[in-house]
Amino acid sequence: MPGIVTCEVKMHQEVSPGHYRLVVHSPQLAGEAQAGQFCMLEVQAGLFPFLRRPMCFERIFKDSVSILYKIEGEGTRLLSRLTQGQTISIQGPLGKPWPLDESIERHIFVAGGIGVAPFPALAEAMIAKLGKTPEVILAARTESMLLCEEEFHQMGCKVHLATDDGSAGEKAFASEVLTRLNPGTGTMVHCCGPMVMMKATHVACEALGIPCMTSLEAEMACGDGVCLGCVVESTIEIEAERMVRVCYDGPVFESTLINWAAY
Amino acid sequence: MPGIVTCEVKMHQEVSPGHYRLVVHSPQLAGEAQAGQFCMLEVQAGLFPFLRRPMCFERIFKDSVSILYKIEGEGTRLLSRLTQGQTISIQGPLGKPWPLDESIERHIFVAGGIGVAPFPALAEAMIAKLGKTPEVILAARTESMLLCEEEFHQMGCKVHLATDDGSAGEKAFASEVLTRLNPGTGTMVHCCGPMVMMKATHVACEALGIPCMTSLEAEMACGDGVCLGCVVESTIEIEAERMVRVCYDGPVFESTLINWAAY
Amino acid sequence: MGTSVDLSINLGGLKMKNPVTVGSGTFAYGQEYNSYFDVSRLGAVTTKSLSLQPRAGNNPPRLVETPAGMLNAIGLQNVGIDVYLKEKAPWLREHGCTIIGNIYGASPEEYAELAQRLEAEGAADAIEANLSCPNVHNAKTARGCTLVAQDPELVKAYTEAIRAATKLPLFIKLSPNVIDIAEPALAAEAAGADAISAINTITSMGINPETRKPILSNIVGGLSGPAIRPVAVKLVWDLSKVLKIPVLGMGGITNASDAMQFILAGATGVAIGSYTFRHPTAAMEVIDGLEDYCQRHDVAKITDLVGAMEV
Amino acid sequence: MGTSVDLSINLGGLKMKNPVTVGSGTFAYGQEYNSYFDVSRLGAVTTKSLSLQPRAGNNPPRLVETPAGMLNAIGLQNVGIDVYLKEKAPWLREHGCTIIGNIYGASPEEYAELAQRLEAEGAADAIEANLSCPNVHNAKTARGCTLVAQDPELVKAYTEAIRAATKLPLFIKLSPNVIDIAEPALAAEAAGADAISAINTITSMGINPETRKPILSNIVGGLSGPAIRPVAVKLVWDLSKVLKIPVLGMGGITNASDAMQFILAGATGVAIGSYTFRHPTAAMEVIDGLEDYCQRHDVAKITDLVGAMEV
Ligand SMILES: Cc1cc2nc3c(=O)[nH]c(=O)nc-3n(C[C@H](O)[C@H](O)[C@H](O)COP(=O)(O)OP(=O)(O)OC[C@H]3O[C@@H](n4cnc5c(N)ncnc54)[C@H](O)[C@@H]3O)c2cc1C
Ligand SMILES: Cc1cc2nc3c(=O)[nH]c(=O)nc-3n(C[C@H](O)[C@H](O)[C@H](O)COP(=O)(O)OP(=O)(O)OC[C@H]3O[C@@H](n4cnc5c(N)ncnc54)[C@H](O)[C@@H]3O)c2cc1C
């Protein structure tokens, strides 16, 4: 059940230029959150910014959760000033988690840039609950934007790197790397990153005939399925509505449910 | 010349319930500020609160200044979260200082509640520049709201206490205490506190035939004499305007310049 | 808390146990926020605008944050009256909620039908007609007007049609985009409205300088949130000066102190809108805060404070 | 910075070296802010509204902060045209400032006289007539209107009178409190205005719940600041769709990105108002930011971006 908790900051540090990791103490969130869900952070007290900022759980520990984020605009810039020992109001957990499907043999993550954020928690859950170690394709514009490589190695994941400029790993799109991994029946792809990348991955999976789960982003106001602001167009109707809510029906969707034509 | 400086917080602590002292590093402010002037603090980054908050200089050190403030509403509450090492944007110095009149024999301060804030700097300036040690009447609702007594003692000032509830010093109004001090010709009174107190002190000084300087408060937007928002009605006209600006023509006014009828 | 305070109000015939409801479209149909607080504690739940057919709304992006507020162009996406009657209203009833059914139609007849069906199925305790949605483009609208609520003649016609279709308390929701809000309000009153809801969002827009494109796919949207509160308080005061029927005030309320501004300006009831997105328990805290305010000020009945601003 | 950008504009005949001026009443007569930056760097300085006689304005309190904005009811306190001509204009001239003289009168004749005197004494390079101040109560105003700018007929009459009195570029400043801003704007254009300034503040109010009194002694005031920016951008876009004359856009601008929203929506010039109170060098930073924007986007002339929103 979503709730609002005031959490103490246990750690907050810049992990690569413009990217921060925030660890907050919250047995409640840690106890309830599942990989793929997200929360809404109150950036600072007062009415600016007006809305909370959606962030997924990078990792879910015993009594704390971590968030990995990128400075995108004013909200995240203000957020980065928060210091250890201060408190922050967090609403969550929200949304639908990644599915944990026992019948799947091979799990491949396709992560673009900061889109890697929801994957460490998912890798841990798969290892713990399914006894399966996923493979990870980490893609980014350039080397310094490749995040969490070390974490995945520590969990025993095979990591494939791809950069737009070739500064690390292959100079290729993540979807190309994916195709070259020859994923066959029994494989499921989990993808999070820029819309164009998710679209390309969806198209690749369609061609390969394998299921693809995508974690979408949209501007959010409520995070609770109420305001109808975060919708994307779907290929089907949920509750007689052609639009699906990223916050409530997602953020994780089977890629075939999304109408990718708009992107 | 007023300017905007980003200052590091050297110290910030609660000095009595709901009252804080903030010391910021700023050779520029310390070099230019004069007792009685004030500054405008940016409470936090972003657009809330929208306006800066006016605060006078409690003390002016070699390369820092101190501010003594009371939690009044949301702005000061947010301000109190600022921690040592963080920075704050300060605009100043602004307004007209207390006059330092060599011809005056006896200086008496009349301070009500947080209205004591501009007096430590004035006492120091008088001791240093005029070689005169002022007497201080400290008035407040109750004992815990009497501030700076220790500071004045250390500077060698004689301190008279008055509280509304008699919890410390006399159970009397500051203006009554003033009258009983028998101030005669050659005395100047400097007053800061609630409007009703300043009015009473003004009336008492009129009766005693001695000059009274009052430091006024008003809601401010610009602090620079531009918006005309902070005016009070005057008994005379400055630049053909019947209204005087607390921020620019004051905050320190000869009490006879103010039309006290409205208060 | 000490002495008990009577927070109950009668809003044009709708009895509410306290003056607090929610803004239409900021609370869906009540279910979601029940995980944050018992929604039956509200004086009433106001539903999202309901239309005869389900509506998909505008294309995304549909919302953007603004300083101390937000801009939306949802375009009245809703499940439609049928799904509401079948799935949403029963839940609200089971949970003991008083319901203000907000409706939106493309014509007076559609509004009338919606009101009639809500009453017939016992799925609302009052009707709030949204005549101020930026999507109604009616040929009969007076020059320059784009909203029914901007044209007193249309307001009269729509109100009369709905009035004829239902005996439920009828609230007419007005727009701030007018020169003098008294005109449509008096037209509604004359046509049989039981209360005026004010205000809906202010027509606004935003542009992304980097892409040079409008931020909302609909280009234009409605501004809400604390940013617009001073505008709303003024309009509620304008209304309270001319109306005999009560006002349901809204626009940027975040806490009991904000709500008191509306009540003192003349609102009998208040609605919490966008701020619920930031702080889901806001409406609850307003109820508690109003009770606290009355106790601190030694006021036995909240209704004694309606329009009690001292000029 | 690399290639040089042409920031100059021609605003209805007024040549400005960059599109940036200040909102009337938020910069006094220029002197005070010269300690923060060289005010002659502005495309133009817009003066506080000048009247024939000095005005004391309203009683305090006259301002209050609001979420992301502020409410003021200064009441046009100003030194009067005589003091302006004797003391303020010479300072602006000595410092090389381009001057937009903002004027306020109680009748068309007073506006005409003010414009004529400013031109005769060379104390302004353009006239901005404030027809949207919440203090004008004119018996001839159409039903419901309280501002000249709400009534196209009055706008026409006032504009014609001022037009007849001066050859200086004439800007008419409009109010957001209308149903369709195109109407007064087209009336002004037809009557000979050279540009439209938009927007003035939005009519608003606040109440202190503890005292139950209005916060402003005038009860009602005008809302400004970032809170109203989305409203202003929308109105500027509305204007740019119907006008042949250019628009001077304002309302809540804090930085170059905000200013670009106005320019893309169709404003040729922009004015920084209330935010200067928070951040006195804001206008300067907007100028630098616009230059930077043009460089990043490979735009040689800022005027190429006017109305360049891609729908
Ligand atoms: C379900 C979900 C999970 C997310 N998880 C993460 C994460 O783990 N790490 C991370 O770095 N980012 C994540 N994001 C994106 C993150 O929310 C935005 O980068 C952030 O809100 C930008 O705020 P800002 O004020 O810095 O940027 P601004 O551009 O100034 O934001 C202005 C407005 O745009 C919205 N906004 C801007 N960009 C986005 C975006 N890409 N998605 C949604 N809203 C946006 C903001 O909420 C705000 O309302 C997630 C988004 C969603 C929807
Ligand atoms: C020249 C000057 C010097 C001051 N020096 C000090 C000082 O040294 N120490 C101190 O504790 N206080 C001082 N004050 C008062 C202080 O500025 C206010 O207490 C503070 O602004 C309240 O802000 P808030 O957000 O906490 O209160 P809120 O009530 O939430 O403020 C809301 C609005 O009211 C304004 N406001 C509220 N009360 C006052 C007030 N009494 N005077 C002016 N504006 C007010 C705020 O600026 C803001 O715009 C001074 C005021 C002035 C004018």
Ligand SMILES: Cc1cc2nc3c(=O)[nH]c(=O)nc-3n(C[C@H](O)[C@H](O)[C@H](O)COP(=O)(O)O)c2cc1C
């Ligand atoms: C996301 C959103 C959706 C809204 N949908 C509706 C609606 O369907 N019908 C309606 O009458 N008003 C709708 N409104 C307007 C609100 O009910 C309310 O009148 C307005 O937001 C002002 O209140 P606030 O500032 O507290 O949000 C909506 C507002 C928002 C923010």
Ligand SMILES: Cc1cc2nc3c(=O)[nH]c(=O)nc-3n(C[C@H](O)[C@H](O)[C@H](O)COP(=O)(O)O)c2cc1C
């Ligand atoms: C304190 C204050 C005083 C103002 N005085 C005037 C005035 O004298 N004449 C006028 O035409 N506009 C006046 N305005 C309106 C501004 O010029 C501007 O149109 C409005 O504030 C919107 O811009 P902003 O949001 O950037 O402040 C005043 C605004 C403020 C805040």
Ligand code: FES
């Ligand atoms: S953010 Fe409100 S419905 Fe998704």
Ligand code: FES
């Ligand atoms: S605060 Fe603006 S004139 Fe004093």
